[in-house]
Each structure stands twice: as structure tokens, then as C-alpha cells.
Amino acid sequence: MDLDFTEEQDMLRNSARDFLSTECDKAMVRQIEESEEGYSPEIWRKMAELGWQGLLIPEEYDGMGMGLMDLVVIFEEIGRNILPSPFLVTVALGTPPIVEAGSEEQKKEILPRVSSGEAILTLALTEPSVGYTADCVELEAEDRGDSFVLNGTKLFVEFASASDYMVVVARTKSGGDPEDGITLLLVDSKSPGIKIEPFATTGMDKQCEVVFDNVSVPKANIIGELDKGWPIVAKTLEKATVAKCAEMVGGMQAVLDMSVAYAKERVQYGRPIGSFQAIQHMLADMYLRVETSKNILYQAAWMVSEGLPAAEKVAIAKGWCNEAYKKVTEDGVEVHGAIGTARDHDMGLYYRRSKAADPTFGDTESQRELVAQQLGL
Amino acid sequence: MDFRLTPEQEALKKEFEEFFEEEMKNEPPGWVWGLEGLFSDVGWPFNVYMAKRLAEKGWLVRPWPEEYGGCNAPMIEQLIFGDVLGYYCAPGVDPLGVGMIGPTILAVGTEEQKKEHLPPIARAERFWCQGWSEPDAGSDLASLTTKAVKDGDDWILNGQKCWNTGAHRADWCFALARTNPEERRSKGLTYFILDMKSPGVSIVPIESMDGSKHFNEIYFDDVRVPSRNIIGEVNGGWAITQTTMNYERSSVGIMSGACRGLNELVQYCKESRLRGKPLSQNPHVRHRLAQLAIDIEVGRTLSYHVGWLQEKGDIMAAAAAACGAKVYSTELWQRVAFTGIEIMGLYGTVAKGSKWAVLKGQFEDLAQSTPGYKLGGGTSEIMRSIVAWVGLGLPRIK
Known part of the structure; x- marks a missing residue:
């Protein structure tokens, strides 16, 4: 057993922390949030210079060939600092299906461009029914010989607006097992017939509606096999959920640190409010939520990175982190008092993200249902 | 990071599991988990039986040095042992003797104290209770008032302790008493160990809401304790309680x-x-x-x-x-x-x-x-x- 990060991972964490605090202070976070793109192309380019976008991409495609635990380190720091960007959707949603199941041509065409920061990817999975299960995939891909034609709507496609390619999860067969008959298609986001509309959300994370109106996709763009796409989606979601949890854990740590620091300096009744038991115990509970979230995240991440069956552990981690992040930010606002509710205070940046993170890749209720099934109930 | 146990640790875990799986078949009728399973009339004989079985296996005090019955087991192995023991809700490990006073004596006791007290714990021949809390000193333990006055080479203890888990079954007690009445709080406390059969020790059970009796009050009425039964220094007991509380x-x-x-x-x-x-x-x-x-x-x-x-x-x-x-x-x-x-x-x-x-x-x-x-x-x-x-x-x- 070894429950520590490696020295290299510690170094990666330090460099990520330095980079983010230098390049993306909270004023910058707010500026990016308000911008039309929702991310900073300049920071994106610098991230690519550090090799971040290519972290999980094999070296032969100009990537770093590193592992999920390394990505966890980066996402913790992103969550801690906050970096509005299409990073998660590119590295944890769009890229894994190509790395895992893409053809040599697809890999050669796409992956080096992801590594270099030229290409932004996202996954078009959810629809107006907003489920993360196969039965929620209805968008039809109609077989037209050499190509498919897509008609329908994908909803909550994060950063579709900024994307160069979308990995579209489409239905190519229906009637039987919902997991059978799902096909992944690599689709150029600028294809004729695609209409992308971002809408405002709590997380200000460029969630988009993507309408497909007779969009033609060549069959060469199938990722993996026809009708057999669901296992790739499921595996991708495991990685993305781990990445999301890491981001949430980083956010929790930031909120705890801010709240402890504030409790030490804010004086009422002639003494720091951090000397009052009511505040101390709230902070102790926040600490416990952060620690437990880290531990369960690391275990889930380790299992995924080792290729072990991890569905239950990932569900446990997400279910736990959902509730922990919401409660930690809620208590963080409480410790700060009224100022914590102000738009120009940093606490709100985390508070809003905790609300947005909860339903992303499955809310607590749906994680509990997964766990119940694993218990044989 | 690596969450895997080594093959040796896996094998050890399996050995623990097989042992408890087998031994828990000896659970007497009406036996239940928890303190009741340790100290009730049904629980106590089974607790002692399991303690002796664990001692025979050499598992009762695995983290201790070999000379005192252990095998210097690393923390991770003890964690695995605790994990399996807990899963089977098995009795046998005296939380106070094995868990608290043993490690305390190992850390700060004299050579004589180690020789006298550790082997009987390791052989499951001596069970312990804790004499810390008092009616007016619960969370605020340092305000306790049980006093010990020096009399030649001995100390005379007077006072009342309470919430003493399993005191009615215990052979020995580790207790805190005030030896410097000038010091109100933690500075005037001394850490004693004493034989529960000493004249002047009496026990009154405290019945729990479910009718069970695992907690007690202990009264010390001119109880004579020899100086050699002080752990650490006179008036230095507080620091030792902190040590005791930090084990596992x-x-x-x-x-x-x-x-x-x-x-x-x-x-x-x-x-x-x-x-x-x-x-x-x-x-x-x-x-x-x-x-x-x-x-x-x-x-x-x-x-x-x-x-x-x-x-x-x-x-x-x-x-x-x-x-x-x-x-x-x-x-x-x-x-x-x-x-x-x-x-x-x-x-x-x-x-x-x-x-x-x-x-x-x-x-x-x-x-x-x-x-x-x-x-x-x-x-x-x-x-x-x-x-x-x-x-x-x-x-x-x-």
C-alpha cells in the first residue's frame, strides 16, 4: 500500500498551482466567465505548451502518455484555482473514445492537434431527457450507405460552441437492449446542418443546445464499431467522473482554506470568530468532508487507472463528493457571513460550481441507485 | 498511489478471516454485538475465551515487541487485523488493556512495569478498566478532584470515578488523581495503576437505557497504591493521557x-x-x-x-x-x-x-x-x- 502521490506528481501539482495562480487570478476567472468564448485562447495555448491537453494521449501522437492519477492532480488544482475552459470536455470526454477505440487514421488526424492545443473536443451525449444511461440516447443516425444522417437534439453539450469536433453518441439500432445499437461518430462541429446555441447556467460553463438537421457524417468517422459504442461511453464517463470529482475536491479545499483564514482574521465580540465553538465545529466538519472526499476520490481514480472494475467505486465517490461539495460551500458562505453572498466575493464562484457539479455525470440520487444495484437490491 | 495489499498482507487477512469465521461459530446463544458482547453475563465468558484464543495465536498484541508477546507488526497489519475483527464484531481484544494501558506502559513505563504488566495482558490473563471520568469531570477531564496523598512510600487515593466501562470485570485500573492540590488543572495530576482487589475499591453499576450494565462508578476510599505503580512522573500524568489517547x-x-x-x-x-x-x-x-x-x-x-x-x-x-x-x-x-x-x-x-x-x-x-x-x-x-x-x-x- 502506498497512499502518497509520487514526487513527480507533487512537482506536477506545484507547477500547476503556480501556473494557474499566475495566469488566471480571480479577476481573470470573472472576465473569462463573462466572455463569449467562455475560455481564454491564450491560457489554452500555454496549457498546451505544458502538455496538459495531451496528458492522456500516447507519446506517438505527441501526447505525454501519463496516467489518470496525474490528471487528478491537475484537476484538483484547476478546481482549487478555478479555470473556466473546455479542458475537462476535451481531455476527459472527447479524447478518451479516440484513444481507446479510434482508428489509426482518426488518431493520427485528431490526437496531435489536441496535444498541441489546436483542436477542442467535446462529447455530445445527453439529450433533453438529461440521462447518462444508454436508454436516454435517442438521437438517430440513419444509414445512407457510405454515410449516416443525424437528426435530433443534444442538450448540455459543454463547450460545443468552442469545439472543433464532437464525439456524437447516436442511436443506430433500436428496439432491443438499449446498450446495443449505440454508435460513436466523430463529427466536425462546423458541419452543415449543425446549430449550436449556448445558454446561461449556474456554472457559467458554456452548456449548449446542439440541433442536428440532416447532418451527414461519413461512415469512416465511426469511432470503434457500429452499434457497439456504449461500453466506450461508459468507460469514458468513469474517467470524466473521476476528473469532475477531482475538480470538486480542489474546490472544497479552496473553500476550506479561505474559510479557515477568514475565521482567524475576522473579529467580532473582541475575538476572532474562529475561536467560537459554533464556527470551529462547522470548520471541523468541512475539514472532514474534504479529507473523506479526497480519500474516496483517490481510491476510485486508482481503480480506474489500474483498469479494475470501478463502476461502483466511482458512483460512491461521485455521490459522496456531490453532497460534500454542496455542504462545504454552503458552510463556507455561512462562515463568511453576508460578504460571502456578494457577487464580487470569491466564495460565490465555488458555491455556484458546487451546484452545477452535482447533476453533472449523475446526481446523488442516480449514484445511489447504481450502488443499490451493486448491493444486489 | 497503490491501494493494493501485498500478497503477504492478503494472506494474513485471509488467515484472520478464517480464524474469526470459525471461532465466531462458538458464539453463545443470546450473544449480541457491542459492549454487551464484551461485558454481559453471556458476553464475558466468550470475551475471555476469544482473548485466550487470540493470545494462543499470538495475535492479541501483534504490534508489541517480541519480548512482551507481540511480533512488532507494522501499523498496516494492525489496521487489517482491526478491520477483520470489526467485521466479525468479535470480542477478545480488551480495548483498555491491549488498546490503551499496554501501549502506554510500552512507551513510558519503567522496565519493571513492563515486565510486571505487559505479559499478563498478552496472555489474556489480566483485564483492565479506565479510571478517568468523574461526575464533575467529563469532557473537562483536567478538572478532576480524586486526590492522592503521599504516605511513606505509598499514595492514598480518595474520590469517585464514573462511566468506567467493564470495571466490574477488570483486574486492574489505570486512574488519574490529583497529587498537587495547589494546581487546579492538568499540572497537578498523576497517572496511577492499581489492583481492583485493593482494599477500599468499590464498584456500583450504572444501568444503561436498554437495561444492560457495562458502565460503572468506582469509589476509592483510602485506597493504598505503592509509588512503583505510578506511570511517569508525579504530577506528570496529563501528558501521559495524551499519549494513551493517541494509539490506533x-x-x-x-x-x-x-x-x-x-x-x-x-x-x-x-x-x-x-x-x-x-x-x-x-x-x-x-x-x-x-x-x-x-x-x-x-x-x-x-x-x-x-x-x-x-x-x-x-x-x-x-x-x-x-x-x-x-x-x-x-x-x-x-x-x-x-x-x-x-x-x-x-x-x-x-x-x-x-x-x-x-x-x-x-x-x-x-x-x-x-x-x-x-x-x-x-x-x-x-x-x-x-x-x-x-x-x-x-x-x-x-
């Missing part, structure tokens, strides 16, 4: 006990119908059980994290995390108990012994005993305060 606080046994409780509940829900429907198909029940499964898995990783920090010698981080684990595990254990009786409905109120009792009435029993777990060994409030002071560096108002 991963709470892994409670986490795995909760896991056992959940597994039994899940089995019950798969097999039972209530109000005309299988419990396992009731969405509310499914989600409550799933949430417990989440909480338990998270708790176990917390315990292993504490063990890891202890193994590394990261004392401050380990202390804060251990206090967190104590709060977490005892609240979890109570949640398992409450969820159980609430799912069972009226059946959850049937006490052990009745043919209508579900799962031997253990959840009915646990629902009444688990509140005590949140208080013993430092209340949840004290634990949270320690997290705040030690883990987060928040100011402490004296």
Missing part, C-alpha cells in the same frame, strides 16, 4: 462493523416483505441502504488514511484525521442502527430473545447503545474541537 485511533473496526451491519440489513431487505411489498423494491429503502454503503466505503478509506499517516509518523495530521474518524465512525454506526430499525418498522422495536425479533434484535439493541459510542473516549464535540485546534490551527480560548 483509525476507528477501522467500527467502520467494518458498520459494513457487517449493512450486509445483514441488505440480506434482510432481500428476503422480507413489509406492507405487502418486498423491501428491496422500495425505492426509499434502496436509497437509504445505498447511502449507507457510500458512507461505509468512504469511512473505510478514511481509516486506512489515518493508519497510513500514523505509519508515516505524521503525528499532527494523523491526530486530526483520527479525531475526524472517531466522529465519522460513531455517527455512521448510529446511522446504520437507526436506518435498520426504521426500515424494520415495528419489528425494529422487538428486543432480543423474542421469536419476533429481526436479526436477533441486534439493531433494537444498537439503536440504544450507539449514542454512547459518540460520547466515550472523547465526545464528538471534543473531537471536532481538536480537529479545529490541531488540524486547522484555530485559536483556543482558555
